Structures are given as structure tokens and as C-alpha cells.
């Protein structure tokens with residue numbers, strides 16, 4: 300099933316056009332990678348999908364259907380809840396681990412301490428952080444290592460039980476071991492969540508994603524099953540990018 304159906308999407312900042320007539324359908328409970336050279340519009344695309352683009356000074360035309368309903372017909376709060384986002388640079392709130400993980404659930408109306416505690420436990424476990432942190436949940440999140448902070452940000456995105464998780468280069472500030480942890484986590488998540496990940500790392504796209512989209516200069520050049528795209532790219536530009544000719 301396609302959880303997102305995107306048709307003729309064009310996105311710009313003021314008069315500056317970034318994405319041009321992009322159409323793509325995203326499969327539910329699969330991992331889709333977005334690859335392409337720096338500046339081609341990958342982050343712009345991702346932030347359009349949860350309407351954050353509007354806060355970033357951008358605008359779009361075209362249609363985004365989320366579960367077959369126009370994304371603009373949802374309340375913004377609902378979209379943010381259903382479509383979570385994690386950024387390149389780990390950015391926990393400058394609060395305790397506990398408060399990082401209860402902030403959004405409280406915002407969405409959960410007050411019961413037991414329920415909040417169980418959300419904290421569950422998401423820490425999902426993000427592989429439970430053993431490292433459960434004895435000191437009042438510790439400031441800023442004291443965690445970079446890899447731990449990024450896992451906390453992923454845990455935080457999961458606290459409101461989203462349908463889709465958008466990840467913008469989540470491993471680019473991390474070492475190999477932390478990257479491997481996060482990749483393993485994402486592979487486990489894909490049973491329950493739809494994941495769209497922007498990555499510069501082609502091996503990462505190959506390792507974890509079911510589908511890959513290749514973008515160039517604001518255009519979607521090619522989209523398909525990851526294996527097929529890497530083994531047998533249809534477009535010459537995809538082939539050149541995969542072979543490292545540009546980007």
C-alpha cells in the first residue's frame with residue numbers, strides 16, 4: 300500500500316524554484332532512501348512532507364496525499380504527530396532525558412505518570428538506549444555522546460507513535476559503530492513504520508533501503524527497488540552518480 304502519493308510537486312523558496320514536478324509514491328512499512336548530490340533538494344523534499352517547509356520560508360504546489368487524504372486537510376498538529384522528523388545534527392532539547400521523551404506526549408494530552416513512564420521505557424528500548432540511561436533519566440540529554448543523542452532524538456520522534464519517520468542524514472555526524480547501531484534499529488523499525496531517509500552514503504542506501512529515489516537539480520531522475528537501481532540503473536545520470544562520476 301502507498302502511504303504517501305505525491306503528484307507534480309514543485310517547491311521553492313520565494314522566487315527560487317528548487318523541486319520541479321516531482322511525482323512519487325511511498326510504500327507503507329518500507330524504507331525509502333533519497334540520494335543525490337549536495338544541493339539537489341533532498342532536505343527540501345523531506346521537510347515538505349510534514350509541512351515544515353512553510354516554517355522554513357518555502358512554498359509548494361502539487362498534491363501530497365497521506366493515507367489517501369490531502370495533507371493540507373489535516374490539522375498541522377496531526378501531521379507533525381503522524382510524520383516525525385530527525386535531523387542530521389543530533390538536537391536533543393536542553394532538558395533531562397525524561398523530559399525530552401515526555402515533552403511531545405504531554406503536548407498531545409497525556410498526563411498520567413505511569414503512561415508517560417511507559418512511553419519513556421518503550422522508546423528508550425526501541426532506540427537501544429535503555430541500558431545506558433535508565434538509571435539516570437534526570438540526567439541532562441546534553442551530557443550524552445553524539446551517537447546517544449541521535450538515538451535519543453529518534454526515540455523522541457517515536458514517543459507520539461508516528462506512521463512515518465523522516466530522517467535527514469541521521470548518521471552523517473556519527474562514527475561507524477554508531478552508524479551500524481542506527482541502521483540496525485531502522486531495519487527493525489520498518490515492520491511498524493514507514494521510513495524515508497536522506498543519505499549521502501550510497502552503501503547505506505544499499506544496505507538498508509527497499510526503494511531508492513535519485514534526485515538531481517530538483518528533479519526526480521529515477522525511483523525503484525534499491526537492488527534494481529544499483530544493479531541496473533535505467534538513466535545514464537543515475538549510473539554516473541552511482542559510479543561516483545559526480546556528487
Ligand SMILES: Nc1ncnc2c1ncn2[C@@H]1O[C@H](COP(=O)(O)OP(=O)(O)OP(=O)(O)O)[C@@H](O)[C@H]1O
Pocket residue numbers: 312315317335336337338339340341342343344355356357
Ligand atoms: N530556507 C531556505 N531558504 C532559501 N533557500 C533554501 C532554504 N533551504 C534550502 N535552500 C536552498 O535550496 C536548495 C536545496 O537545498 P537542500 O538543503 O534541500 O538540498 P540537499 O540536497 O538536501 O543538500 P545537502 O545534501 O547539501 O544537504 C539549495 O540551493 C539551498 O540553498
